[in-house]
Amino acid sequence: MPAPSPWWTPDIHADRRPFLMIRNRIQAAFRRFFEERDFVEVDTATLQTSPGNEAHLHAFATEAIGLDGSRAPLFLHTSPEFACKKLLAAGEPRLFCFAHVYRNRERGPLHHPEFTMLEWYRAGQSYESLMQDSATLLGLAAEVAGVSALTFRGKTVDPSLAPERLSVAEAFRRHAGIDLLATIDSSGETDRDGLAAALRAAGLRGAEDDTWSDLFSRVIVERVEPHLGHGRATILDEYPVAEAALARPSARDPRVAERFELYACGVELANAFGELTDAAEQRRRFQEEMAEKMRVYGEHYPLDEDFLAALAIMPEASGIALGFDRLVMLATGASRIDQVLWAPVPETAR
Template sequence: MAQRAAFWAPETFAARRPRLRARARIVKALRGWFESEGFVEIEPSALQVSPGNETHIAGFATRFEPLGAPPATYYLHSSPEFDCKKLLAAGETKIFSLAHVFRNGERTRLHHPEFTMLEWYRAEAPYRALIDDCAAVLAVAAEAAEAREFSYRDSSLDPRAAPEILPVTEAFSRYAGVDLPALLGDSDALAREAARLGLRVSADDHWSDLFSKIVSDRIEPKLGHGRATVLIDYPASEAALARRKPDDPRFAERFELYGCGVELANAFGELTDPIEQRRRFEADMAERARIYGSAYPIDENFLDALAVMPPASGCALGFDRLVMLASGAAHIEDVLWAPAAAP
């Protein structure tokens, strides 16, 4: 990554300042919208016993050295999800958080090792209810930023238009010519399809790896042009913390929100079965160990909370990316008040 000028350099800051002011207005407006909808803002702890247990998300570890006691390892959270669900178990029913979160190894135009996650949960609500929330968030952000349209690179969308709702299976058929339901769990068949599409296929690629390659190369770039797209109902294997769909358990209650080809949000009908969640965590950590040579501990307290957590749906939205689109920024660091110093 090319070296960028210091964020505080007056000429650099002057160019970024209008977008940062828009960011501040969007923060204020979204807080107002969530409060008007009856949500309570919560404050998660950044220090956790686990950074999360998704295969490809790397955490930052830190050493805690209490006086007179053995040292312990904590991790900076990669999402406020675990604390949010613990608070749902405690009795909260509509909560949101604007939290700084941390992911190791990520620094691109769309990634920063420390970024802001807007996350919210509705107890006893179906996951499709969050599509309306996402549409409202886009419209509120546009109003606060005084933006007629959202844009990124050569794409634009109307943030006040109703999102397109596109099932994952239809997206594979439309944009990749792949009959996904016929290939669920069949790594060899999906590898042949990926090779047909001209994608690089490795001998050790698992089904999930191939699925991700096709999504990244053939589907994501086509989403969210003209209006936002909700890519909905993922294969169950691609939704680690989501419930399976009761009418078709091959798929899960998960959707992602896209704008201008950029992933903005990830939403679930939340899994509340601690036994199934443990199985998924253990499988993902075994896969992480296979690929990266390391794994993370499981938060046993989180699994205990799942056992008493009510049915709920939740959404995690990359707030900085939202500001990027609302302000027309080309780089995530153009909308961060104080980006981390380059190594």
């Protein structure tokens, strides 16, 4: 069976080029958006001592070889988050970054091993300010692309409409009939057996070795996400503390955190936090995440000690990571992420 034609053949490039030109225009418009609001664009290093410390994020590993032949492990970052927060600690009050990021074990219509993350941070401002930013950028992407709606697989979003704001607890109640907060105590500790029983009552299956987090994810994927971002965007807000390793607890309810995700056309576009600045608590959460990674995958990543030290002087801030390529897909009507990437990573032989 012949191999598929590569992206650089003139006929395939001709099909992809309209998407790519719109991508360039959207990126230029986004840069103007941030510059007009006194953000500074930063360019962070791709090589890091730690690629991130979330259990289910997988990195590409490499090593640095010194002049004396010594070797030290390095990783391609999964997000510029640690570097951006160090810059907040250094005194930058508003910053944004278009970063190429790298995630292993990910490939599909919405996933690529190398993609572009747009991150921006606001020192001294609440994460609600990021909700307004996000809504404005959805509209700006559509305007630049010359469309009135964002589209994907027959689903549409009118970016002129204000996003729906929906708490995770309300989404569980509405779409699965589950009282999520009944399985979380005031310290943030979770009740695995209680959530498993709630899933069974809702007609959802779970494996015997599923953790509370596994069960939570099952409900999100099977019952909640299919209802998000139809007609207008959805802001899925107030994730449980156990599902928000880098976010601070809500002042309103310590069981949940200042974290939201943005959905449009059923596609997750962005993940935002009111940033956690307690270094000791952040270390504890990272250690828990890496213990889970070791349990599930048999590997773990080192902690970035510079990052943890920077948290001690980092100001209160909010930050968000938006999958730029995915938003371009929705604005152009592309069906696969590789259609909006200038030079996709070749698929390896199976």
